[in-house]
Amino acid sequence: MHNAGLLAAHAYSAAILKMFYANHDFISLRAIDLVFMARQGKDWVNFGLRQFQKTISNPSIDFISAYDVCLEFMETLALTGARLNVFVEVLKHLTIGLARHKDSPPNLGEELNSFIQRLLLPDPDEYCYPVLMAN
Numbered sequence: 001m002h003n004a005g006l007l008a009a010h011a012y013s014a015a016i017l018k019m020f021y022a023n024h025d026f027i028s029l030r031a032i033d034l035v036f037m038a039r040q041g042k043d044w045v046n047f048g049l050r051q052f053q054k055t056i057s058n059p060s061i062d063f064i065s066a067y068d069v070c071l072e073f074m075e076t077l078a079l080t081g082a083r084l085n086v087f088v089e090v091l092k093h094l095t096i097g098l099a100r101h102k103d104s105p106p107n108l109g110e111e112l113n114s115f116i117q118r119l120l121l122p123d124p125d126e127y128c129y130p131v132l133m134a135n
Contacts, residue, residue, distance in 0.1 A: 014036065057133060074119070091116070095112060
């Protein structure tokens with residue numbers, strides 16, 4: 001439905017999150033849905049993060065897919081100006097959930113640390129906007 005343009009992106013995310021909050025197992029959350037959740041206020045994000053943490057630690061969930069969604073979620077939060085306390089809370093829940101998964105690699109902490117370092121120290125060549133040079 002979303003791809004056909006029948007629902008606005010925020011309405012689609014809201015509908016997906018409501019089904020996710022109601023414990024529907026067939027829900028496929030995207031990073032953008034999680035970003036929408038993070039923008040809805042403390043109650044939504046607290047409940048959603050607890051639910052998502054349980055979901056990504058579930059052994060039947062594909063670890064690589066969950067990991068990719070988590071990284072995209074954190075990157076999007078960082079690049080769209082999320083408050084630091086929100087980002088840290090998200091990072092905590094995602095790290096716990098991923099670490100509890102049966103397929104979590106032993107170096108997960110190192111991988112996440114490297115990811116966070118790349119967010120904090122971006123490569124200047126990766127910026128979307130060209131640097132203006134003085135004449």
